Amino acid sequence: MAKITPPKLVSVADESGVICVYDEVGEPKVKTRNRFMAVLDIFLPAGYPHTVTRDYTPYQIYDSLQAFSSTIAGLLSSRAVLQGFGVGDAASSATAAVLLTVLQESTGRLATILFAHRLGRAIEPECKYYRFIADLFNDSALFLDILCPALPSYFKVAALCGSGILRALCGVSAGAAKASLSAHFARNGNLAELNAKDGSQETVISLLGMLAGSLFVRVVHGHLAVWAWMAALVSIHLWTNYQAVRSVQMRTLNRQRATLVITEFLRSGHVLRPEQVALREHILRWKAPKVTFARSCPLPGEVTTSDLLRYEHSQYVIASGIGGQKIYLKDGATAVDALEAWTNALAGPRSVVNEEFWKAIASAGWDLETSAMETGPAIRIVVR
Numbered sequence: 115m116a117k118i119t120p121p122k123l124v125s126v127a128d129e130s131g132v133i134c135v136y137d138e139v140g141e142p143k144v145k146t147r148n149r150f151m152a153v154l155d156i157f158l159p160a161g162y163p164h165t166v167t168r169d170y171t172p173y174q175i176y177d178s179l180q181a182f183s184s185t186i187a188g189l190l191s192s193r194a195v196l197q198g199f200g201v202g203d204a205a206s207s208a209t210a211a212v213l214l215t216v217l218q219e220s221t222g223r224l225a226t227i228l229f230a231h232r233l234g235r236a237i238e239p240e241c242k243y244y245r246f247i248a249d250l251f252n253d254s255a256l257f258l259d260i261l262c263p264a265l266p267s268y269f270k271v272a273a274l275c276g277s278g279i280l281r282a283l284c285g286v287s288a289g290a291a292k293a294s295l296s297a298h299f300a301r302n303g304n305l306a307e308l309n310a311k312d313g314s315q316e317t318v319i320s321l322l323g324m325l326a327g328s329l330f331v332r333v334v335h336g337h338l339a340v341w342a343w344m345a346a347l348v349s350i351h352l353w354t355n356y357q358a359v360r361s362v363q364m365r366t367l368n369r370q371r372a373t374l375v376i377t378e379f380l381r382s383g384h385v386l387r388p389e390q391v392a393l394r395e396h397i398l399r400w401k402a403p404k405v406t407f408a409r410s411c412p413l414p415g416e417v418t419t420s421d422l423l424r425y426e427h428s429q430y431v432i433a434s435g436i437g438g439q440k441i442y443l444k445d446g447a448t449a450v451d452a453l454e455a456w457t458n459a460l461a462g463p464r465s466v467v468n469e470e471f472w473k474a475i476a477s478a479g480w481d482l483e484t485s486a487m488e489t490g491p492a493i494r495i496v497v498r
Contacts, residue, residue, distance in 0.1 A: 156314065157315050158311060159300075159311050161302060164302075165302040165304050166301055167299050169392075172357075173358050173359075173362055174312075176354045176357045176361065179354040180354035180355040181316060181320065181323065182323045183351040184249070185326075185327060186326055187256055187351065188256065189324065190327070190331060190340060190343065190344055191259035192259070193331055195259045195277075217275060218278035225279040226282040229286050234286075235489060235491065236490070239369075239487065239488070242291075244287040244291040245295065245359050246359050246397050246398070248284045248285075248288035249288070249351060249352060251280045251283045254280050255278075255280035256277075258280070262274060262277075295362060296308055296309050296312065356397065360392070363392040364392070366484045366486040367453055367480055367481075368486040368487060369402065369489075370395050370402070372487065373403060373460065375391065375475070375480070376457050376460050376461065377460070380461060385474045386478065387478045388480065404437065405456065406439075407443070407452070407489075408442045411493060417431055417442060421433050422497055428444075428454070429451035429454075430442060430454070441455045443495070444496065445495065449483060452485060453482065454467050
């Protein structure tokens with residue numbers, strides 16, 4: 115009889131992600147980590163890469179690059195802002211500079227409140243869009259800052275207020291979108307640690323950016339040189355930021371991702387996985403179907419008796435109108451109910467909503483528990 119050799123544990127990753135290596139007889143051997151990896155451990159979540167999603171690494175690489183270029187561009191714009199406040203001008207006063215700062219900060223904070231009220235609900239479902247649009251706001255503010263010193267007094271005040279508003283919008287969009295992305299990346303209940311390590315990464319990148327930017331502000335003078343370098347830095351910033359959000363493979367089904375999955379399923383019977391949808395979805399603009407979720411209670415005649423009877427046993431009602439189909443969710447509707455309503459509105463008579471369909475969706479890696487379909491007020495109706 116052939117001798118059977120029992121299997122031996124050769125290597126395993128513990129909870130911190132450190133590889134524990136054993137010899138062929140099961141005795142532990144010491145595995146030393148090189149200094150480079152030891153330094154990286156300071157800035158990466160414990161257990162990396164096992165405790166984060168696969169798209170965390172490409173996102174962080176591009177995010178670091180965009181932060182570096184943004185920091186350098188920010189120093190150039192800061193110099194222009196100081197010139198706009200009158201630094202170096204004997205005719206300007208410190209009081210006038212303080213009042214300009216107060217005006218800029220006040221308009222920015224008012225814009226923060228208004229933006230959060232109007233669009234706060236849409237940021238999480240469309241976090242990739244708002245993460246990118248935040249940097250468009252920020253870069254627009256940089257150009258207004260650069261333009262400021264060349265403007266007359268009243269236009270200068272308007273430009274400074276405009277840049278303050280744009281930075282406020284950037285702060286709301288980027289902060290909320292970043293929270294949603296961090297929740298997506300965290301796999302091991304390590305959301306707090308992931309955010310803390312992300313802060314460490316940003317600190318180092320900002321320091322390096324400020325060191326490089328210090329050289330820029332010393333050697334870059336003149337309107338043409340400043341505008342040329344600003345255009346180059348902003349182009350790099352936007353490209354790297356776009357690549358960062360493109361690399362994210364969200365597992366929640368918002369309206370665009372749900373439409374891509376349902377359309378492909380109707381065409382081929384195949385359910386797309388999150389990484390496949392990430393290659394197809396658009397960041398800024400996409401051709402949305404004529405289906406919306408209700409943003410207000412139905413007006414008389416918008417929902418007919420036949421509509422109510424047709425969806426009597428569903429947690430939603432789909433009403434057809436001139437502008438397309440409108441979905442009214444009933445009181446107690448869940449995230450799956452919202453997805454089912456969207457699917458039925460798109461599929462129509464070819465409805466694919468059944469138990470097997472949802473099993474295929476879940477097996478493909480999609481999160482069916484998190485609601486990401488509604489981007490406005492959560493309107494619910496009660497049918498008696």
